[in-house]
Amino acid sequence: MTLRRRQGRALQIAGVAGVAALALAGCSGGGGGGGDDAEALQVLIGTSGDAETEAVQAAVDAWTEESGVPVEVVVASDLGQELAQGFAGDIPPDLFYMSWDQFQTYAADDYLEPYAAGLDNAGDFYPALADTFSYDGELVCDPKDFSTLGLVINTDLWAAAGLTDADVPTDWDQLASVAQRLTTGDTVGLSMGAEYARVGVFMEQAGGGLLTDDEVTADSPENVEALTYLQGLLSAGSLAWPTDLGAGWGGEAFGNGQAAMVIEGPWISGALENDFPDVQYTVAELPAGPSGQGTFTFSNCWGIPEGADTADDATSLVEFLTSDEQQLAFSDAFGVIPSTETAAATYAETYPESAAFVAGAEYAVSPIAFPGASEVVGEFNTVVPTLATADPQEILATLQGQLEDAYSEVE
């Protein structure tokens, strides 16, 4: 019995020592940052699904064949966290998806190699996208693709309400009236996520916005007008937030038939195909507000860590991946819109049902994303669901103060 126990103890200690040795070896091995034996580029992506992973892998393989440089595609489960860990450990991936909302923060902290301005294709991207990924007036990284918001309409419910193609709303008044006509017992006319990334487009259409020429303008009369308009729809019952309908997001409320129209981006087509294949729909541009049309664009760019030894290889891989034919291949595979104007035009011809999303790119702007803004936007998002009964002026005054605090840190 005692002998047995002693043996067990010895085994335990040996095991612990072994684990410790492994752990220490692991530490020292990781510090090299990809030594000379493994010249493979590491590409870290946050994928929307197998289709995207496979498409990126195929594109990368094609480039490897051309250049002879091996590439390893790594799928992140939490892209922001894995990037932060990579940078803290000084072993960032050689190329990665950089999302629009984190871009300014990363650029401000000198994380990113500003490789894009000098490339031949620098002038080919949509100006709104180039703006999104510029820091100090210089394009830092190449936009990968983009999405805009459009008005997604359930055609069956549309026809049932006696509406025709001529009734597709082009201004706020028409939107309010069709939303009212589409509102029946179980269905609301319009729904969208209760967040800045949706509500904000109405601010743009009203001629407002949270930031105008380096000045925080959250409490402008235009923004008040936008929120008041939405409040009117809410109290008329023709607009409801997805959670109030028991749905997780706009696309689910739309697929369930609880909302006849939603404001969403091109990603909705994939979701509807998977979960609600029977729903018939069409996409229109968002109606214009008092100051004209407005929508948001969301995008990722191909980020390269600042000062990386592999930056040259990574840059040539980016040039390959952002070429028109490669971007169109991505579009075919998982439905994103190419970031260059020429490729997007081809895309709009190939997929006329998504043409409205492409058209939005002409006047789209990027939601605010300066360092520290995400915290304030997050706070605003917790207030939006209460808009039905809250005072828009008061909401925006609070937002103005918080945003000014955050923006003063940036300058």
Add this chain to the structure above:
Amino acid sequence: MATRAPATARAPRRGSTRDGESRAGWLFISPALIIVGVFLIAPIVLALWVSFTDWNGRNSPLFNDNVDVIGLDNYAAITTDDRLTRDLFGRAIRNNLFYVLLVVPLQTALALFLAVQVNRRLLKAKGFFRTAFYFPSVTSSIAITGVFLFLFQASGAVNAVLAWLQVDGPNWMADPRGIVHVVIGAFGGGEPGGWDAPGFLGVSAWEWAAGPSVAQLVLIVMAVFTTSGTFMLLFLAGLQSIGAEVGEAALMDGANARQSFFNVTLPMLRPVLFTVLTLGLIGTWQVFDQVYLTRGTPAAATLTSPAYMAYDQAFTENEPGIAAAIAFVLFLIIIAFSLLQRFVLCDRDEPSRPLLRRRGPRTIASADGGVAQGTARLRAGPTERGTGG
């Protein structure tokens, strides 16, 4: 430590073997020491350092020209600066405080209740019940949160059951109203004047008094459901070490079931109770999984915890310094609560003190003392009450 006088006399002979032994001892514990040092002590010291710097998360926080020591600025950002970050921290503390105040007593009481039930000698299918109650503890909290989110949807199973009872259930996870506010509102009350001014940590008195939100109640129920199984095991171990004769003795002394539980069993379970409460406090102050999974839901602002906020500051806001400061404030809070709990549990009444000192092999011996005291108090009980009334 050893007795002094004989030690000097025998020093030469024993010293050499002791030296060899202690060297071997150090050698054998060195793997554990190294692991604890590398993976526990070093990260804590490093995090403490980061909490005093403006490190931006790039490269090492040590020996880095871009890193400046900024003193207590990170701590000021979450405590004294009149800014959103401070308000968010205040709200996270408030949310977590209500969570702790409800979860810890409820899970402890439920765990004790379950342990007593499955410890009954007459219970059939003990194994089944023990497994069933313990099962939620070994299931991934991510999976359980997912299931709970489904159950508590606006049109979910819980509201369907409530509908049978003619109760119109709330839209649980989307409801940020504090339950105290709901109750006051039900009686037609509202916010008393002046209570909405920003108070401690930027949170108004009215908000401090809000109670947990309806959405947080779901998380509270879930936490009680998942953790009471673990603590039931601890209580069960404690109950089984008490032995049947103690209960028999109490019975002989004329105690009924309730008296014998509250005056004999419970005092003897104090060490276990202490452990359960301490573990419960630490676990609930560090709540993260559920908060992470419910981020972005409409009531998310009433669910945040300091642990989640530290994650958010580190990885979304890119403010590792503030994140580390939050972690250390949380650490201090947990220590303060543990000390408070120790104080409350130790000094409440004199006779039970020896019980608390009881440790390890002396259990059985001092358990007898416990019986004597328990029975003594049992006898004293009625007379006191009689004269008092």
